[in-house]
Amino acid sequence: MSVFTPVSDAAMSDWLAGFAVGRLVSLKGIEAGVQNSNFFVTTGLGRYVLTLFESVPRADLPFYLNLMAHLARHGLPVPAPIADRSNEYLGSLSGKPAALVSRLAGSSVADPDAAQCARVGAMLAGLHLAGQSYGRKQENPRGAAWRAAAAAAVMPHLPVADAALLQEELAAQAALDALPLPTGVIHADLFRDNVLWDGEHIGGVLDFYFACHDTLLFDLAVTVNDWCANPDGGLDPARYAALVAAYHLDRPLEEAELAAWPLMLRRAALRFWLSRLEDFHLPRAGELVTVKDPAEFRAILLSRRTGVAPLPSFVGTPAIR
Structure with a gap:
């Protein structure tokens, strides 16, 4: 979840206009991880995570996003993809495939019991x-x-x-x-x-x-x-x-x-x-x-x-x- 592709506040605000999640309040890159560019997104209506997919072929992404939606429907604590106003989970931002998902509560542990x-x-x-x-x-x-x-x-x-x-x-x-x-x-x-x-x-x-x-x-x-x-x-x-x-x-x-x-x-x-x-x-x-x-x-x-x-x-x- 490193940041390979930067996203400006202006670009994020424009992209969010296609969703019903409110206006952008803050955008922050997530440094942990190694595969995609990820950001914490806060709007007037909630907290989300934005992912820009750096290497996964676009054609493969519906598998992941629909799987997350499937597991969330079954009651598992997974991030639910957010559909845009065209009812699509997958879009494009800064020249990369992009998706917005719900941000879940909690923090990771380094030393589990x-x-x-x-x-x-x-x-x-x-x-x-x-x-x-x-x-x-x-x-x-x-x-x-x-x-x-x-x-x-x-x-x-x-x-x-x-x-x-x-x-x-x-x-x-x-x-x-x-x-x-x-x-x-x-x-x-x-x-x-x-x-x-x-x-x-x-x-x-x-x-x-x-x-x-x-x-x-x-x-x-x-x-x-x-x-x-x-x-x-x-x-x-x-x-x-x-x-x-x-x-x-x-x-x-x-x-x-x-x-x-x-x-x-x-x-x-x-x-x-x-x-x-x-x-x-x-x-x-x-x-x-x-x-x-x-x-x-x-x-x-x-x-x-x-x-x-x-x-x-x-x-x-x-x-x-």
């Missing part, structure tokens, strides 16, 4: 269940083809040991592609900074612009790798057990998923190590750009390669939701 992880697990299961009735389908843009292309792009910039690690992991991941695992709509980026907390409850789930149709287990692995990781990359047992048990309570994991779990955790770590290597070694120009340290997910990948703690037994009640 087990109870918060349980709530995130339950919320993710609810998202997966609600997504089963979503009619549109879009494959993961960060799937196998992207992994191969990104690896080829960053490989010349890596130390010998990291290049060898990357090649080994790409080869190992081929074993997952043939497994018959449950699929559906996934968030694909459910990190701590994409969840807002309003007291002890989840006030909002943000940034659906990596959402896609893929294995549900991959989404759970992405979430566990961020919410349950210690600074050294290892998994915190209490947070790990709480998150996965709460998820399993609402969407029970199948035997094939349990067998695939250790390698899926590695795939999730590899995906974000690769994307951070891309951002670090091949950055895009931007006015306010956040580049995250690839070393964090290298450590997580190394930890998952050495072994993963057993999944919870699922006997008894997980942390209170």
